[in-house]
Amino acid sequence: MSFFKKLKSRLTRSSSKLEQGLEDIVAENASSEDEVAETPEPSAPATPAETSPEAAPRSRAEPGPEPEPEPRHDETINLPDPTPPAPGYVPAPVTEPVEEEHAQIAKAPLDVEPAPERPNPEPKKPSLLGRIFGGGEAKPAEPRRVLDDEMLESLEELLIASDMGVDTALRVSANLAEGRMGRKLSVSEIKGLLAQEVARIMEPVAKPLPLYPKKPQVVLVVGVNGSGKTTTIGKLASQFRAAGKQVVIAAGDTFRAAAVEQLQVWGDRAGVPVLTAPEGSDPASLAYDAMKKAEAEGADLLMIDTAGRLQNRADLMEELAKIVRVIRKVDETAPHNTLLVLDATTGQNALQQVDVFRKISNVSGLVMTKLDGTAKGGVLVALADKFGLPIHAIGVGEQLDDLAPFDPEEFAQALVGLED
Ligand SMILES: Nc1nc2c(ncn2[C@@H]2O[C@H](COP(=O)(O)OP(=O)(O)OP(=O)(O)O)[C@@H](O)[C@H]2O)c(=O)[nH]1
Incomplete structure (x- = not known):
């Protein structure tokens, strides 16, 4: 089974929640069959501008002037470029190209016959929507609803309820409505537009874990207890091993014997050595030994598990800082990645975790686990929109x-429930 199929089948709780909500919204005030017949053929919208909710007043039927693009924080290094790691993030303002939609509207005054409202100001069919609509063929039987303020508000509420967060939900809805107020939309069309908006937000953060020529590349793995750190380390170790990399794991959560045992199980599964230390011993000292061992063995990657006790933030901060200090005695550029593992089922709480872990460690990227079986998959969109941190991988099972x-x-x- 392809990962997409798996993702889709496992994100059903998120997608069916959205799908049901959309169906309810459209059904609430759906057009009759006759009206539907008059509805112009829906076609793929041009990519809307990076628009803040404020920049797109709801009742506006035509898009206004191009709003200022929002700056995003992007990492400069990405695979397959094997350059050394950047210590932090370089804010890279994203400049959206001038929209064709706007360009065409700008030409509108030249039209001699102004009367009929152009049903489709968007000339282009991006491949995503082309695929969704099967090359633009409409589903005539599908009910449609006129996009008005009330419907837009319902959409915003639905997106907020799917854990996208208020700001992101407003932005996504505003972009979706841009130039479409007063038009009739079906559930599949809204889904297609939503998918396009979500993909556009996620695009800049989709970056695989960068690999560097530096040996060993040190990956510090942080996150609250139970977020899936151990499992993620096991999965990553196994995948890197399969790709021919030599991997060493350090079981840095020395406070929980169960965590160490679990990591050993994953290490055995992946065929990767796991360095452990007695319960309650200093994790920094283990990290140092692991650095030395990984170096001596010429390992490509050293993955260091850490404790996730957020109850005592000061202690955890000191513990992580000490691990970093100590491994820098061996390699002053380490750690090369600090992966924050987040549990999707925690919904909006994941946003707070990013806030906290960014304060106590130099988080360089995210892994989101447990996207299977949760109706809160939308939180990933909020994370991307709010922090712009690279999302390296997602977990959809054990x-x-x-x-x-x-x-x-x-x-x-998968999030909005569209077919491949
Ligand atoms: N369904 C599902 N379960 C997962 C996923 N990733 C991890 N888990 C499960 O989540 C639970 C916690 O995962 P761990 O890897 O132990 O989490 P941890 O962050 O290391 O937790 P501590 O060892 O307590 O610090 C385990 O039962 C995992 O099997 C995932 O993507 N999907």
Whole structure:
């Protein structure tokens, strides 16, 4: 089974929640069959501008002037470029190209016959929507509803309820409504537009874990207890091993014997050595030994598990800082990645975790686990929109192959329940 199929089948709780909500919204004030027949053929919209909710007043039937693009924080390094790691993030303002939609509207005054409202100001069919609508063929039987303020408000509420967060939900709805107020939309059309918006937000953050020529590349794995750190380390170790990399794991959560045992099980499964230390011993000292061992063995990757006790933030901060200090005695550029593992089922709480862990460690990228079986998959969109941190991988289960690089388009389609 392809990862997309798996993702889609496992994101059903998120997608069916959205789907049901959309059906309810459209059904609430759906057009009659006759009206539907008059409805112009829907076609793929041009990519809307990076628009803040404020920049797109709801009742506006035509898009206004191009709003200022929002700056995003992007990492400069990405695979397959094997350059050394950047210590932090370089804010890279994203400049959206001038929209064709706007360009065409700008030409409108030249039209001699102004009367009929152009049903479709968007000339282009992006491949995503082309695929969704089967080359633009409409589904005539599908009910449609005129996009008005009330419907837009319901959409916003639905997106907020799917854990996208208020700001992101407003932005996504505003972009979706841009130039479409007063038009009749069906559920599949809204889904297609939503998928397009979500993919656009996620695109800049979809970056696989960068690999560097530096040996060993040190990956510090942080996150609250139970977020899936151990499992993610196991899955990553196994995948890197399969790709011919030599991997060493350090069981840095020395406070929980169960965590160490679990990591050993994953290490055995992946065929990767796991360095452990007695319960309650200093994790920094273990990390140092692991650095030395990985270096001596010429390992490509050293993955260091850490404790996730957020109850005592000061202690955890000191513990992580000490691990970093100590491994820098061996390699002053380490750690090369600090992966924050987040549990999708925690919904909006994941946003707070990013906030906290960014304060106590130099988080360089995210892995989102447990996207299977949750109706809160939308939180990933909020995370991307709010922090712009690279999302390296997502987990959709407990098996070795249930972790895959993050693909924004696949995720967007799976989230809204669209077919491949
Ligand atoms: N369904 C599902 N379960 C997962 C996923 N990733 C991890 N888990 C499960 O979540 C639970 C916690 O995962 P761990 O890897 O132990 O989490 P941890 O962050 O290491 O937790 P501590 O060891 O307590 O610090 C385990 O039962 C995992 O099997 C996932 O993508 N999907």
